[in-house]
Amino acid sequence: MTLEADYRDFRDNIRRFAQTELAPRAAELDRSGEPPHQVHQAAAKLGIPGLPYPESYGGGGADIFAQCVAMEEMARACASSALSLGSSWILSAVVDFGSKDQQDRIVPQMVAGEARSAWGLTEPKGGSDLMAASTKATRTGDGWIINGVKRFITNGGWADWYMVFARTSEKRFGLFLVNKADPGVSFGAQEKKMGMRASPTSDVILDNVIVPEWRLLGDPERGAEYINKALLKSRMQMSAHALGIAGAALTEALRYTKERVQFGQPVADFQLVRGLVADMAIKVEAARATLCSACELYIGGDPAAKTQASIAKVLCSDAAMAVTTDAVQLYGGYGYLQDYPVERMMRDAKVTQIWEGTNQIHRLMIAKDFYERV
Incomplete structure (x- = not known):
């Protein structure tokens, strides 16, 4: 099985x-x-x-x-x-x-679904370079004081709990559980985005936020280790997210080209259309197989899961962008209208190539691993 x-x-x-x-x-x-x-x-x-x-x-x-x-x-x-x-x-x-x-x-x-959560990772000057984070956590007598700004936070202002990545010493980081009700927590204006519009995104501003000791997650100097392990799981989840967009666009394109008649026959009967649809399907299925492989490696505790997850992230998100773009093309002029879902899917797809580490960063990580195998 x-x-x-x-x-x-x-x-x-x-x-x-x-x-x-x-x-x-x-x-x-x-x-x-x-x-x-x-x-x-x-x-x-x-x-x-x-x-x-x-x-x-x-x-x-x-x-x-x-x-x-x-x-x-x-x-x-x-x-x-x-x-x-x-x-x-x-x-x-x-x-x-x-x-x-x-x-x-x-x-x-x-x-119970009584609370929502969010990352607190990206900063105005640090996206893919997570170790450049400048948000600082300073120990007090019975807890920590956190200062900094987190940017592009999904569920920003809507989430109740934020897992904040903060510098605890010159070269070490910790993870802290910050609640939106904590004094000193505020939020920037909601970002106006190309896609993912129903998912709130804003700055999370931390101004002398005092958190009790129990809100420190694990060791205050092992936050980078923790976050890399957490991001590995998240990377596979978000690969699946991109794969879902790609699969939906492929389904919509198949449905439309079977129904749309031009020159007396369904558009799906044209050879060029079939070639394009085949390429779309290949991208989706290749991405799905790679993601499944990454999951199997992760479940089995294989260290190779890290690189396989990066490959899956690139394949799934590139497939999302390519397949949604092709779906819009197959719809013709209708694909450019908001009346049809492929227009939304194309806008939603773009960010999947950017978040969870840009695809360029993942390509560097993949190349590094393969060079080390030689």
Whole structure:
């Protein structure tokens, strides 16, 4: 049995949820730019916010492949909603690196869908260069004081908990759990974006924010190690997100070209169209196979998962951009109109090549690993 076969029923269940709750709202959410409140309520009833958390806390106990399946199916229906929902999984880092006390305090909120979470990584002068982060955490008698600005934060202002990456010494970093209600926490204006419009994005401003000692995640000097491990999981989840966009665009293109008649026959009968569709399908299936391989390596504890996840990230996001662009082309003039979903998918796809480490950075990482193998 393959992973895909093992999770077929699970995929079907998530797909039904996505088509029922996400897809009908996708266009309106894109137009309004409002956060997907109703989607979150529906997802909580199904247990999606708790998917990666332990069953002992009422979570789903899902492995990374199941998380990727869920993310892909949700992104097929609405990339913005999928992004916001998946952000609730960030605090699974508390399970990986935190204390039992932290887990008892935080995890039940996430599993129940009562709280949302967000990264606190990117800064105005530090995107892919995470080690250039200047946000500073200074130890006090009974906790820490944090100062800095985090930029392009998904769920910024909407999330309740922020996992903040901050410098604790000249060359060391820690991870801190910051709540939006903490004095000194404020948010910049919501960014006006090309795509992912229903997923809030803003600066998170930390001005002398005092956090108690229990909000420090693990060792205050091992934050870089923790974040790299957390980002490996996130990278695969977001690869699946991009794959979902690509798969949805391919499906829409197939449907449209079968129905659209030109010169007395369906557009799908033209040889050039079939060649383009075949290339789209190849990109989607190659990306899916690579992501599945990365998940298998990760589940098996193989260190090769790191590079395979980078390859999956590049393949999935490049496929998302290429396939959505081709889908718009196949729609002709209609593809340029907001009345049709491929226009939204193309806008949503672009950022997948930028976040989670730009594809250029991942290519450098992939090349480095392969050179070291020689």
